[in-house]
Amino acid sequence: KDDKDYNIESIPQFFYMPEVLENHNYGVNGSNHLTDSVFLPRWAMSTHDFVLRNREALESKHVTEQISSWIDMMYGVKQKDAEN
Numbered sequence: 001k002d003d004k005d006y007n008i009e010s011i012p013q014f015f016y017m018p019e020v021l022e023n024h025n026y027g028v029n030g031s032n033h034l035t036d037s038v039f040l041p042r043w044a045m046s047t048h049d050f051v052l053r054n055r056e057a058l059e060s061k062h063v064t065e066q067i068s069s070w071i072d073m074m075y076g077v078k079q080k081d082a083e084n
Helices: 047-058 061-075
Strands: none
């Protein structure tokens, strides 16, 4: 599949459930790589801090003002196929 066929979105748990970012069952995945907790960006001090900041951003004035445009861009009238 081409990259244009994928929409990237944050699952709801990123905004209320820090546990989704933590792995307490360390082991090896199907690719034989050691699994670990999610690597957080430098600005996040913990999984709780990451979730709190995501929620604050989602509830910000900027997002409130722009969300309808973003939805149109991802799923609606502003979505364009590379072939058009």
